[in-house]
Amino acid sequence: MEVQSGVPESHPPKFALPVDSEQKATEFRLFSVAAPHMRAFHLAWVSFFSCFVSTFAAPPLLPIIRDNLNLTSTDIGNAGIAAVSGAVFARLAMGTACDLFGPRLASASLILLTTPAVYFTSIASSPVSFLLVRFFTGFSIATFVSTQFWMSSMFSSPVVGTANGVAGGWGNLGGGATQLIMPLVFDLIHHTGADKFTAWRIAFFIPALFQTLSAFAVLIFGQDLPDGNFRGLQKSGDKPKDKFSLVFYHGIRNYRGWILALTYGYCFGVELAVDNIIAEYFYDRFNLKLHTAGLIAASFGLANVISRPGGGILSDVVAKRFGMRGRLWTLWVVQTLGGVFCIILGRVGSLSASIVVMIAFSLFVQAACGLTFGVVPFVSRRSLGVISGMTGGGGNVGALLTQLIFFKGSKYSKETGISLMGVMIICCTLPVWLIYYPQWGGMFCGPSNKHTEEDYYMSEWNSVEKEKGLHHASLKFADNSRNEKGGGVKAAAMPTDGVQMA
Amino acid sequence: MAARGVVLASILLFSCFLETCCGMISFSSLQRTLLVTASHRQALLKAGEDKITVTWGLNQSFPAGTDSAYKTIKVRLCYAPISQVDRAWRKTDDNLSKDKTCQFNIVKRPYSNGNQTLEWTIEREVPTATYFVRAYALDANGNEVAYGQNTDAKKSTNLFDIQAITGRHVSLDIASVCFSVFSVVSLMGFFIAEKRRARKSQQ
Numbered sequence: 001m002e003v004q005s006g007v008p009e010s011h012p013p014k015f016a017l018p019v020d021s022e023q024k025a026t027e028f029r030l031f032s033v034a035a036p037h038m039r040a041f042h043l044a045w046v047s048f049f050s051c052f053v054s055t056f057a058a059p060p061l062l063p064i065i066r067d068n069l070n071l072t073s074t075d076i077g078n079a080g081i082a083a084v085s086g087a088v089f090a091r092l093a094m095g096t097a098c099d100l101f102g103p104r105l106a107s108a109s110l111i112l113l114t115t116p117a118v119y120f121t122s123i124a125s126s127p128v129s130f131l132l133v134r135f136f137t138g139f140s141i142a143t144f145v146s147t148q149f150w151m152s153s154m155f156s157s158p159v160v161g162t163a164n165g166v167a168g169g170w171g172n173l174g175g176g177a178t179q180l181i182m183p184l185v186f187d188l189i190h191h192t193g194a195d196k197f198t199a200w201r202i203a204f205f206i207p208a209l210f211q212t213l214s215a216f217a218v219l220i221f222g223q224d225l226p227d228g229n230f231r232g233l234q235k236s237g238d239k240p241k242d243k244f245s246l247v248f249y250h251g252i253r254n255y256r257g258w259i260l261a262l263t264y265g266y267c268f269g270v271e272l273a274v275d276n277i278i279a280e281y282f283y284d285r286f287n288l289k290l291h292t293a294g295l296i297a298a299s300f301g302l303a304n305v306i307s308r309p310g311g312g313i314l315s316d317v318v319a320k321r322f323g324m325r326g327r328l329w330t331l332w333v334v335q336t337l338g339g340v341f342c343i344i345l346g347r348v349g350s351l352s353a354s355i356v357v358m359i360a361f362s363l364f365v366q367a368a369c370g371l372t373f374g375v376v377p378f379v380s381r382r383s384l385g386v387i388s389g390m391t392g393g394g395g396n397v398g399a400l401l402t403q404l405i406f407f408k409g410s411k412y413s414k415e416t417g418i419s420l421m422g423v424m425i426i427c428c429t430l431p432v433w434l435i436y437y438p439q440w441g442g443m444f445c446g447p448s449n450k451h452t453e454e455d456y457y458m459s460e461w462n463s464v465e466k467e468k469g470l471h472h473a474s475l476k477f478a479d480n481s482r483n484e485k486g487g488g489v490k491a492a493a494m495p496t497d498g499v500q501m502a
Numbered sequence: 503m504a505a506r507g508v509v510l511a512s513i514l515l516f517s518c519f520l521e522t523c524c525g526m527i528s529f530s531s532l533q534r535t536l537l538v539t540a541s542h543r544q545a546l547l548k549a550g551e552d553k554i555t556v557t558w559g560l561n562q563s564f565p566a567g568t569d570s571a572y573k574t575i576k577v578r579l580c581y582a583p584i585s586q587v588d589r590a591w592r593k594t595d596d597n598l599s600k601d602k603t604c605q606f607n608i609v610k611r612p613y614s615n616g617n618q619t620l621e622w623t624i625e626r627e628v629p630t631a632t633y634f635v636r637a638y639a640l641d642a643n644g645n646e647v648a649y650g651q652n653t654d655a656k657k658s659t660n661l662f663d664i665q666a667i668t669g670r671h672v673s674l675d676i677a678s679v680c681f682s683v684f685s686v687v688s689l690m691g692f693f694i695a696e697k698r699r700a701r702k703s704q705q
C-alpha cells in the first residue's frame with residue numbers, strides 16, 4: 001500500500017531488501033513481492049506485458065482479419081507502421097511525465113486511456129478504422145519508459161541493468177505470448193459456433209480486459225519511489241519539484257541519449273517490426289496452419305523471457321569487472337551479431353533452418369535491448385525520464401522506418417526485407433563507438449583522470465539550483481555509480497545494507 | 503560461365519521432369535475440356551444468403567474418350583485478378599500445389615457423363631471480392647488432369663462480386679463502448695480519490 005509521507009517521519013522506513021543511500025534496492029530477488037521494490041517490479045512488468053499483448057494482438061489473426069476487412073498488403077503494412085509510430089512521441093512524452101508526475105500515475109493513465117482503442121478494434125470495419133485502432137493501441141507501449149524509469153528509481157546501479165532487463169524483457173514477452181494467446185482464444189470462440197469474422201472480434205476483449213485490470217493494480221498497489229509517491233513527497237518537501245523545460249533541455253542536449261535512441265531503434269525497433277510480420281511470413285512462405293505459424297512467431301517474442309534479462313544481467317556482470325566500458329563493448333558486439341543472424345534468416349529456405357536462425361536472432365537482438373538499458377540509467381540523473389523516453393522513442397522510430405522501407409506493400413519479398421534489415425542493424429549499431437563518459441571512458445578511449453562522477457552529474461545543475469539544494473539526489477546517485485569505473489570499485493562511504501539512519 | 507549456365511539449365515530441366523514425375527502438377531499442362539457456367543441474381547451477392555447455380559460438363563467438341571481418366575469433379579470458387587492485386591496470399595502460381603487462386607470448395611463429386619447442376623449457397627466465411635468458378639477433373643489418384651471455368655483465359659468476363667458478412671453484432675458494439683467508457687471514467691475516479699486522500703492526510 002502507499003506510504004503516506006504527509007507527516008515527516010523521525011527515521012526512514014525499514015525495507016525487506018538491502019538498500020543504498022537513495023533507498024534503492026541493491027539486490028534483486030525475483031520471487032519476492034515485498035513492497036515497495038519487488039512489488040513495483042511485478043506491477044511494472046505485468047502492466048507492460050498487457051500493453052504488448054494488446055498492441056500485437058492483431059498480427060497473428062491477420063489471415064482472418066485481412067479477409068474480413070478486405071485489406072491489401074499495403075493496408076497491412078500501413079497498419080503495422082501505425083502500431084509502432086504512435087508510441088514514438090508517446091514515449092518521449094511519457095519520459096517527461098515520469099520526471100514530473102511519477103511512473104505510477106503516468107503509466108496507469110496511459111494504459112487506461114488506450115484501452116478504448118483495443119475495445120474498438122472489435123468494431124473495426126475497414127482498412128482505415130483498422131489502421132486507426134492499431135495506431136492508438138500502439139500508444140500503450142510507451143509504458144516501457146515508465147517501467148524502466150520505475151526500475152531505475154527502485155534499484156541501485158549494481159542491479160539496475162538486471163531489473164531493467166527483466167522488467168523490459170518480461171513485458172516484451174507479451175509480443176510473443178499474444179501470438180499464442182490470440183489464435184487460441186479465437187479457436188475457442190470459433191468452436192462455440194461463432195463465425196470466423198465474429199470470433200476474432202470477440203477475442204479482442206481478452207487483451208483489453210487484461211489491460212484494464214493491470215492498470216487498476218498499478219494504481220492500487222504501486223508506489224513511485226521507495227519513500228512514497230511523487231505527490232506525497234513533493235508536498236512534504238522531500239522531493240523538490242523540477243521544471244519541465246529544464247528537465248527536457250538537459251535530456252535532449254546529451255548526445256549519448258541520441259546515439260542510444262538510434263541504436264535502440266535497431267534492436268528493439270527490429271524486434272517490433274518482426275513481431276508484426278513474422279506470423280504472416282511463416283504462414284505464407286511455408287504454407288503452415290494459422291496455429292503453427294502463430295506458435296513459431298510466438299517463440300520469437302517468448303525468447304524475451306531469458307534473452308533481454310540475460311542482456312541486463314550480462315551488462316551488470318561485465319560492469320563489475322570492466323565498468324561502463326565493458327557495458328558499451330558488450331552492447332556493440334551482441335547487437336552486431338544480431339544483425340548477422342538477421343541477414344542469415346532472410347537467406348535460409350527451409351522451415352527448420354529458419355526456426356533455428358530466428359531463435360538465434362531473437363536471443364541476440366533482445367539481449368542487445370537489455371544491454372542498452374544497462375547504459376541508459378547512467379546517461380543522466382536529472383533527466384532520466386527524458387533519456388529513457390528518447391531511447392524508447394528511438395526504438396519505435398526504428399520499427400517505423402524498418403517497416404516503411406522493407407515491409408510495406410509488395411516491393412521487397414519478406415525474405416529480402418529481412419536480410420536488408422540485418423544489414424541496417426549492423427550499420428546503425430556502429431555509433432556506439434562514439435559514446436564517451438569523461439569519468440569512465442568509452443569503447444576506445446580510457447577515462448580522463450580529471451573528471452569524477454560528481455562532475456558529470458553536477459553539470460546538469462547550475463549554481464543557483466545548487467544553492468537551493470535541488471541537486472542532492474544527483475549527488476547521491478553520483479556516489480552510488482562509482483562502481484561503473486570497473487575493477488570492483490564500490491560506492492565510497494555509505495553502508496549498503498539494512499536501515500539507513502538519516 | 504557457359505559451363506555454369508549449362509549446369510543451371512540442366513538442373514532446371516531435371517527439376518521440371520522431377521515435378522511432373524513426382525506429382526507436382528502445373529496448371530498450364532491441364533487441358534480445358536470442361537464447360538462451366540455460373541448463374542446468379544443480378545444484384546450484389548451476399549455471403550451466407552445468396553445462391554449461385556453452377557453447371558459443368560464435358561465440352562462435346564472434344565473426341566469421345568477424352569474423359570476416360572476423369573473420376574472426380576472438384577468445383578471451386580476462385581479469386582479474379584482484381585482481387586489478387588497487392589494480396590500475395592491469393593497469388594496465382596502455375597504449380598497447383600502452391601496455387602492460391604481457388605480457396606473455396608463448392609462441391610466435390612464423382613464424375614459422370616453429361617451435364618451436372620448444383621445450386622450452391624455462398625458460405626458465410628467467403629470474403630468480399632470478385633470471383634469466378636472453376637472445375638477441376640481429377641483422376642483416380644486425385645491429381646488434376648483437366649479443368650473448365652466460367653470465364654475466359656484472361657479471367658476477365660463473367661466475373662461476379664460477393665459481399666461478405668461484417669462479423670459485427672450490435673451486442674459487441676455496445677459492449678465495446680461500455681467498457682471503453684468505464685476505463686476512462688474509472689481513471690478519473692482514481693484521480694479524484696487520490697486528491698481527496700492527499701488533502702485528508704495534509705489536514
